[in-house]
Amino acid sequence: MESMESCVRTKLGQLGYHIHTKPYEYIEEANRWYRNELIDDFHKRTAVTGELYEIDRMNFAKRGCADDANLCEIIDINVGEDAQNEFVHAVLENNRFDTMYRRQLERMSAAGTVAAYVRLDNATYLTNGKAINGEIKLTYCYAEDYIPLRIVNDEVVETAFSSTKLGKDGKQTTLVMFTQQGGNYRADTFVFDRSGKEIEAYWIILGDVKPFAVMQVAEVNNIRHMDGFGYPKVYGAIPTLKQIDLCHMILNGDLEKGEKFVLTNEAIVEIDKKTGDPKPRSKQWKRLFVLLGRKPIDGNGYIQEYNPKIRVEEIKKAFELCLSLFSMTFGFGSKKYVFEQNQIQTATQYIGERQDCMQELNKQREEARQYISGIVRAILWFSNTFQNTSFDLTADICIDFDDSYIEDKNTRMESMRTDAQTFSDIPEFTIRYIEERLNVSREEALKVYEGQVQEDDPEVED
Template sequence: MNIFSYFQKKGIDTVDSSFYRMIALWESWYKGKVRNFTFYRIYSGQGTYSRKQRKSLGMAKKLSEDIADLLLNERVQITLSDETTGNFVEEILKQNRFLVLGNDYQERKAYSGTVAYIPYLYDAEADAEGRILSGTGKIGIDYVSAKDIFPISWSNGRVTECAFTFSKTVNRKKYVQVQIHQLEQTEQGMQYVIENSVLECQSGSREGKELTEEEWKQLKPFRYLSPRIETGTPEPQFVIDRLNIVNNADEDESNPMGIAIYANSIDILKKLDIEYDSYNNEFDLGRKRIFVAPEMVKNADGNPAFDPEDTVFYQMPDNYDKDKEGLIKEINMDLRAEQHSKAIDDDLNYLSLKCGFGTERYKFDSSGVKTATEVISENSDMYRMIKKHEIILEDVLKELVRIIIRLGIVLGNQLDQETEITIDFDDSIIEDKEAERQSDRQDVSMGAMPLWEYRAKYYGETEEKAKAAVRQPEDTVIE
């Protein structure tokens, strides 16, 4: 049975399977291996076909890299008003390599539309009543791509219940762990319950039989997997992250999954690769040739006159008319380099515009790097696009931090669940930060901006910490 048959058997409805074929298509463009396009055949006119691999600019990969670097990079700061809680969250994110994998999964989000983060507890010891013993346990984070995310229920685009799959290989056999997060009414009240099951794949990564708990306990990756976990909270223990683009790839308008940044630009990606492949063929087919009469191929001693590995020389047949053509004839093919370059540049502008980067983001001639001032003046489309995506990402990061704090409290840590969370995105690429900072310095010197506000803005400090650092009340003006 496939994964959708399994869900049907469990009485679970999710997004239609046809949408996951779209995700596979977007991923194939990202990887540069598109079915019926990357490899193609040419009829030679003699009843045979020549199979060729199309050269690619790899713009789907480039677009995904660029949006990921603009959204989540090493300069993004997550600040909590409670210092103890902030240090705890920072350490958990560091242990789970969030600065590295966070950017990685922003790139995955760009080409697939959706990713998920699932914090969880492990290595925890419990007493007879199921309470976690203080000082035991750690917090991990699972990172999940769109093809393994299956929303179960949602409202206003927010996924409230969801299933996730995790593929594992044990002794050359493939298994899939299915993890389902659902709200249930229990004796302790309404809370999220996480149910786990394991499928053994018979043919393909998503087909096979369901294992019993005793069976999967014999497999190392699932040895400590619990079939049912009651979280004790009505708050979800997963976070869905998607691009802030309306999903028009599915006939179901309520589909909460996101779409790739280039989902509506596939035609342009095709045209770019066709042009680039043609550009490559232009140089391949337009190589210089020198046609040589048979008697010129060898020296008087019978040895080759030219390097046999040099493809520029071509021996003419014995009946070659040397009186008409000469003993040696040079052929130079004209290259249509300018026409190809212009076509590629035009389509790069179309692609950049459709994906929200504005025009002139990419240039085929690589004329140079633009400064931040040029970018903000020429690419206001990109500025608005980044700010739009940051709306969802900011909520995602805050929700992820809240879950980590909640799990930290379960482990016995004294943390502030209500601490204020501030996300400071790095906009230095699309804003002239240095010019803005210089302007703020002048405002501080003339008394238009308090020094504590300057520290909070540029040093990532909370308002309380900034005021304490400068030892001045809120309404004090610096002369």
């Protein structure tokens, strides 16, 4: 929400909540750079001659967010026994989770926070806070849609989400609130018309399982008034993003001025007798500088070429400095983006060589793991409650991240397999290999290992 709808703020105020709007200013500023929008007070400039011009934008905020998102890509989610696992995957697929999760990773890197909540579509809501039927759906939310209501030990335990869309009757704003009531969650939905009038409201009592999940940048948010929000990386990197655009401007300036000039003397140029000016003849003529006077240029003849120098090395060094500063402020470490062999080495390539960056990556993956696990448990709870299933809410949720950006997974798995074979008398190597290879919990890997041992060593009857 670039500016929170007044009807939303009014409704929350009536319910006793005071919402600080300062975080959304930081979020919108970060999103403007992520969207590669024109920043008037920076990209619009005035030449020494008074002429207005705009400098080009490199869109490096998007590049940094995309590289950041690559490091938390997932390739598999395992949720226990087959029927339960298949059900969860079906719900995720029906809600385009793979695509939306990838988008959320980028947007989280930019603005610091994303979220999702589980809802019932086409359900019948009763007056006693219950509902019947309905299809399990996911709603994906971004930082501008998200309103933290209560925070305990840095965990958001109550929240609200606001969205505005255009319908057949014009603009409609929806406010969804999740609050705790007697140990269980309560979901309230309010709908407002284009004038801000409340036109619909309904509520439902849920269980003790949190029906929403919030994913934030793992780095501590040190910006005031942003309690409940993750650190907006792009906002913190704006000074270095400006430097990168300035470097690009200098490179463009050198390239534009790098065209060869031809200096000529009026002795070989036809002069208009009335005006005393050279007569234009063709487009090539505009590239000629006419020097008045009859003497040759610097004694070198009547025509002389001038080839401006393009400061490639100086600009390259400036670029590398700015990219390193961006890399550090964005949480990638130093020299994440460097020029090597006429190409830019990317963040994902660099992190594979700099294992000190793995600590930051592991913290972010833990945030992603908790986010996905929260969504999955909410899906299972909704299914048990409204679709009469009996899925295990305590089942281990194993999430396998794509490490191909930072290491060759096949090589790693082959190394683990070799260790398991070489040290066959040490079960731990084999159990770890099974756990990674099948993407299962340690308990399940142990069962597979014990089953294999029993097959290899059957008991002999007396």
